[in-house]
Amino acid sequence: MTLLADDTPPWFPLETERLILRDPREEDFDDIHAYAQLDDVVRYMAWGPNTPAMTREVLDRWLSAAGGWPRTEVNLVVEDKAQARVIGSIRLAIQDEVHRTADFGYCFHPDAWGRGIGTEAARAILGAAFGPLNLHRVWATCDVENRGSWGIMEKLGMRREGTFRKHLKPRGAWRDTHLYALLAEEWIG
Ligand SMILES: CC(C)(COP(=O)(O)OP(=O)(O)OC[C@H]1O[C@@H](n2cnc3c(N)ncnc32)[C@H](O)[C@@H]1OP(=O)(O)O)[C@@H](O)C(=O)NCCC(=O)NCCS
Known part of the structure; x- marks a missing residue:
């Protein structure tokens, strides 16, 4: 079975109470770079902190992908409706079409932390994953x-399936990684 046939409609943009998850635009550059350049934001990420050239390269890649459909990996920016500005990004990537499996990830500006924004955006992504997708x-x-990050996943009912010891070495020191997952029959919205 092909998950994404040519006539499959895009499952985004998504709208939640406070957020719009949509394809990136050229004018989002400053908002994206505002958080992508911060040490605090990339502390647990494999990338960054970004120079402007690095953010440029990422946004160019997203913009060029945004022109095509269907696509298995989707990077959306997260716009705060009240501020009409981008406060983060979220990604969903189908990893295995036969077994209907995907992974996702997210990143937000520190101004947005601790207000349930991450949970709200991730809930919308899981809703699309187990709904239209x-x-x-x-x-x-x-x-x-x-x-x-694992607070978000646990709030959404994801189960910790394991921990990879000394899994990544992003900044010269080995880091352990938790794996969380959710099955369609466990999704309660
Ligand atoms: C990790 C990140 C996505 C969390 O986003 P957020 O919007 O602050 O998360 P939420 O407010 O939805 O919090 C979800 C839950 O996590 C827990 N939590 C969040 N921040 C916490 C903190 N600093 N300390 C302890 N628990 C925390 C809480 O249980 C919270 O639920 P509650 O507020 O109902 O108690 C955000 O800090 C971020 O973008 N960090 C930089 C990029 C990054 O690390 N991305 C993830 C890579 S795997």
Whole structure:
């Protein structure tokens, strides 16, 4: 079965109470770079902190992908409706069409932290994954010390399936990684 036939409609943009998750635009550059350049934001990420050239390269890649459909990997920016500005990004990537499996990840400006924004955006992504995309299993990983990230996943009912010891070495030191996943039959919205 092909998950994404040519005539499959895009499952985005998505709108929640406070957010719009949509394709990136050229004018989002400053908002994206505002958080992508911060040490605090990339502490547990494999990339960054970004120079303007690095953010340029990423946004160019997203913009060029945004022109095509269907696509298995989708990077959306997260716009705060009240401020009409981009405060983060979220990604969903189908990893295995036969077994209907995908992974996702997210990143937000520190101004947005601790207000349930991450949970709201991730809930919308899981809603699309188990709704229009009809996925069977969605997973995500995070550094064991990234309390906010696994806090989101646990709030959404994802189950910790394991911990990869000394899994990544992003900045010269080995880091452990939790794997969380949710099955379609466990999704309660
Ligand atoms: C990790 C991140 C996405 C969290 O986003 P957020 O919007 O602050 O998360 P939420 O407010 O939805 O928090 C979800 C839950 O996580 C827990 N949590 C969040 N931040 C926490 C913190 N600093 N300390 C302890 N628990 C925390 C809480 O249980 C919270 O639920 P509650 O507020 O109902 O108690 C955000 O900090 C971020 O973008 N960090 C930089 C990029 C990054 O690390 N991305 C993830 C890579 S795997």
